[in-house]
Amino acid sequence: xxxxxxxxxxxxxxxIVEVVGAYLPQxxxxxxxxxxxxxxxxxxxxxxxxxxxRQIFHCFGCGAGGDVxxxxxxxxxxxxxxxxxxxxxxTGVELKYEGGAQPEKSGNKDVLxxxxxxxxxFFHRMLLEAPEGAEARRYLExxxxxxxxxxxxxxxxxxxxWEGLLSRALKKGYTAEQLEAxxxxxxxxxxxxxxxxxxxRNRIMFPICDQMGRVIGFSGRIMNxxxxxxxxxxxxxxxxxxxNRVLYAFDKARKAIVDSRQAIVVExxxxxxxxxxxxxENVVASQGTALTENHARLIKRYADExxxxxxxxxxxxxxxLGSSEIFLAxxxxxxxxxxxxxxxPDSLIRKNGSDAxxxxxxxxxxxxxxxIEAFQKQEDISTEAGRMRVVQAVLNYIGHCSSAARxxxxxxxxxxxxxxxxxxxxxxxxxxxxxxxPVRTTEPEAPAPKLxxxxxxxxxxxxxxxxxxxxxxxxxxxxxxxxxxxxITDETCRKLAEILMLDPPETLTEGFHEYDDEMxxxxxxxxxxxxxxxxTETRPVELAQRYILLFWKRFLERxxxxxxxxxxxxxxxxxKETTRLRLDIHALTKGWEEARPMLETRLHSDVDF
Numbered sequence: 001x002x003x004x005x006x007x008x009x010x011x012x013x014x015x016i017v018e019v020v021g022a023y024l025p026q027x028x029x030x031x032x033x034x035x036x037x038x039x040x041x042x043x044x045x046x047x048x049x050x051x052x053x054r055q056i057f058h059c060f061g062c063g064a065g066g067d068v069x070x071x072x073x074x075x076x077x078x079x080x081x082x083x084x085x086x087x088x089x090x091t092g093v094e095l096k097y098e099g100g101a102q103p104e105k106s107g108n109k110d111v112l113x114x115x116x117x118x119x120x121x122f123f124h125r126m127l128l129e130a131p132e133g134a135e136a137r138r139y140l141e142x143x144x145x146x147x148x149x150x151x152x153x154x155x156x157x158x159x160x161x162w163e164g165l166l167s168r169a170l171k172k173g174y175t176a177e178q179l180e181a182x183x184x185x186x187x188x189x190x191x192x193x194x195x196x197x198x199x200x201r202n203r204i205m206f207p208i209c210d211q212m213g214r215v216i217g218f219s220g221r222i223m224n225x226x227x228x229x230x231x232x233x234x235x236x237x238x239x240x241x242x243x244n245r246v247l248y249a250f251d252k253a254r255k256a257i258v259d260s261r262q263a264i265v266v267e268x269x270x271x272x273x274x275x276x277x278x279x280x281e282n283v284v285a286s287q288g289t290a291l292t293e294n295h296a297r298l299i300k301r302y303a304d305e306x307x308x309x310x311x312x313x314x315x316x317x318x319x320x321l322g323s324s325e326i327f328l329a330x331x332x333x334x335x336x337x338x339x340x341x342x343x344x345p346d347s348l349i350r351k352n353g354s355d356a357x358x359x360x361x362x363x364x365x366x367x368x369x370x371x372i373e374a375f376q377k378q379e380d381i382s383t384e385a386g387r388m389r390v391v392q393a394v395l396n397y398i399g400h401c402s403s404a405a406r407x408x409x410x411x412x413x414x415x416x417x418x419x420x421x422x423x424x425x426x427x428x429x430x431x432x433x434x435x436x437x438p439v440r441t442t443e444p445e446a447p448a449p450k451l452x453x454x455x456x457x458x459x460x461x462x463x464x465x466x467x468x469x470x471x472x473x474x475x476x477x478x479x480x481x482x483x484x485x486x487x488i489t490d491e492t493c494r495k496l497a498e499i500l501m502l503d504p505p506e507t508l509t510e511g512f513h514e515y516d517d518e519m520x521x522x523x524x525x526x527x528x529x530x531x532x533x534x535x536t537e538t539r540p541v542e543l544a545q546r547y548i549l550l551f552w553k554r555f556l557e558r559x560x561x562x563x564x565x566x567x568x569x570x571x572x573x574x575x576k577e578t579t580r581l582r583l584d585i586h587a588l589t590k591g592w593e594e595a596r597p598m599l600e601t602r603l604h605s606d607v608d609f
Contacts, residue, residue: 065524123156
């Protein structure tokens, strides 16, 4: 187990606002807390709240909550130990284990992250220093990639050796199976035994990083077009690398994307690097793969607009239209840059300078205008058939937009370009949507299983816990003297009240990971901020008195109901006890000063709770 003092050191070095902000740049200060849309469920109004003072987060929409470790666990979908490793790497804290023992290296994420980091350093060193990297250095010079760019993007070289990386990794204590799990080595059966060899050989190496800047994969490019084999070889799908969720240079472009609320997407790594050199720092690359919904959702977290910069050939046109539909469905604005024939961003910038690409980006038409322009060139719109094919393509594109506020201006724009009334386009769009609805079969499909409802907690009981957390010194003596755990009906709230009867609120955070999930959710809920149920114009002590009276009244009414069901009492005993309960409940309705003597009598008597 990781030593507790190490965990606490990591916690002390991690400001939760900074960590969450690195994952969710849209996090913004709202009063005394920070808020944004929750990353764990879909919502339109921000309910995800981060409390800097208490170093916790809580979502009032879905109930997710916890400390900095819990956030990383939930966001990265990893266990507690892996989350500690991620934050240890972020803060530079060395992991130490109880008893001084180190866990054996395995195929978990921690090992794979470290292995990729070491592999990237090896490839980079081979490019800069090794004699066999001379050809790669000449290639990069011919491509006009200066040393500072090579260093910034940690470009490397995989030597033309079947075991160049493998042999060095084995010497550092890694296993061949770990290199295989990382996608860096390939298994081979030779002479009836399994061996391994390097996946990447004699290629320029581009490290691919996640949003946090950690290397998770590689793309290797040949240097000579005459060489046999694919132009690019990419890492396979691994525990870390999923190509449909990763965009090249996203870690370096993220801040610029957030600042501009705009992402520019190009096709290749060198195109992206060249754009960054030209000052377009919000550029990412699709690495030659088709853009997916996961890519769109990733960009949507940080941007409102996407600008596609793709080749001007037929394949580029098809890719632009397909990608535009995906981004539009994710409620992103889309524009498309048309490059001069035979050019890509790299060649265009090298020939004509950075102004050439920035001008194209600045004047890029909307994807809808691009589509209409492209189809009008392909079709003979002087004929009815050609004109209707253009209209159908436009309707198909607009149909991907789920927002009526976005859709209406697009319909107006298309109607103006095509000389058709907006009413006609809207009618055809409705008809097209209706025709796409699935036809009910004789045996209707079983409804999708409903998610279990989120557990709710008694409002007054969580409000009392909020008082204890936020106004501990003022209300603790009162609550300690007049509340008994049995008065609190919810088990989780009762456990937390018992803790706060004995110890200050800081105890909840210090022992956070010793509690179960339900306890953690309630802890973060009552700690992150005071809810609107608390009247800010009323003194905390007065509120505590109200809740004490409420809980006692509820308790005595339950006693009344139990008394009515008891058969072991005589009529005289029943009358006497019923009268006492009625008088005590009446005293509670008269207010604190009237009820206090009665409560003190009950609390100091031998009343059986």
